Amino acid sequence: MGPIDRTPHDLSDWEILTDAISTAIGRKGIRTTDEHRRAREDMDPALYPALGYYERWVVGNEAILCEKGYLTREEIDRKMAELEERWGEP
Amino acid sequence: MGGAMSTRVPRFKPGDRVHVRFAEPPGHIRTPHYIRGKTGTVERYYGDFPNPEELAYGKDGLPPRPLYLVGFSQRDVWQEYPVAGDKVYVDIYEHWLEPA
Numbered sequence: 001m002g003p004i005d006r007t008p009h010d011l012s013d014w015e016i017l018t019d020a021i022s023t024a025i026g027r028k029g030i031r032t033t034d035e036h037r038r039a040r041e042d043m044d045p046a047l048y049p050a051l052g053y054y055e056r057w058v059v060g061n062e063a064i065l066c067e068k069g070y071l072t073r074e075e076i077d078r079k080m081a082e083l084e085e086r087w088g089e090p
Numbered sequence: 091m092g093g094a095m096s097t098r099v100p101r102f103k104p105g106d107r108v109h110v111r112f113a114e115p116p117g118h119i120r121t122p123h124y125i126r127g128k129t130g131t132v133e134r135y136y137g138d139f140p141n142p143e144e145l146a147y148g149k150d151g152l153p154p155r156p157l158y159l160v161g162f163s164q165r166d167v168w169q170e171y172p173v174a175g176d177k178v179y180v181d182i183y184e185h186w187l188e189p190a
Contacts, residue, residue, distance in 0.1 A: 031148075038118035038146035 015054040022057055031064045039063040098138070100156040100184065106132045107190035108160060110182060118146030121186045125178075129190045130162035133179065141183065156184040 011019075025031060031039075039060035040048075051059065065071040102108060112127035120142050135158055140151030164176040 032145045034118060034142040034145035034151075035148060041118060 011054075018054045018057050018061070022061060025061065025064070030068060030070065035064060036060055039067075098156075100135045100138075100158075102132045102135070102156075102158060102184070102187065102189075104132050104134060108132055108158075108187040109190040110160075111186050111188060113186075118143055121182055122180060124167060125162065125180050125182070126186075128162055128167055130160045130166070130180075132158050133161045134159040136181070139183075141185075158182055158184065158187065160187070 022036065026033065026036070036057075037060075040056050042063065043051075043056065043059055047059070048056065062071070062073075062076060066073055066076075107129060108131070109129045110121065110126050114123075114126075135156060137157065138154035139157050141155045142151065145151040158181070159179055160182050161177045161179050164171040164178055165174065167178055
């Protein structure tokens with residue numbers, strides 16, 4: 001795994017937004033902290049080590065929101081395609 | 091996230107030696123894998139809390155489970171740990187503990 005980089009770094013806007021969305025869906029009673037953790041643990045084991053901390057939160061939030069019927073995978077994919085077209089990057 | 095609820099007398103008290111069950115059930119488990127099967131000492135009883143193993147699947151987690159802070163010698167946990175006297179502290183629910 002190699003040495004740990006202990007240099008402090010600023011959070012990106014998307015990371016702050018991910019934290020905010022996660023807090024909001026918790027406060028609204030959509031899911032508990034334990035469900036949030038479980039959703040991340042349920043991730044494909046090959047995907048887990050390839051993602052950063054907040055990327056795992058995004059995947060967990062997507063899974064919970066789809067599981068509970070707030071969003072569908074198709075809606076998320078459609079929005080992603082729309083954003084990629086507008087912003088020109090994945 | 092729920093507050094402590096006291097519904098029963100805890101089975102263990104600070105100073106008790108306890109053994110962590112070694113088990114690998116499927117699901118969301120808060121007992122870290124590296125501490126399963128190890129023996130330590132109860133440092134503190136926190137109170138009773140809804141069971142996270144059930145909260146993780148949208149259930150109510152009731153009845154609440156006693157939660158303890160348990161201290162372990164690092165040398166009992168990790169082979170060839172370099173420093174004597176170091177400890178690792180883990181929050182563990184009562185249903186993972188048995189008298190040592």
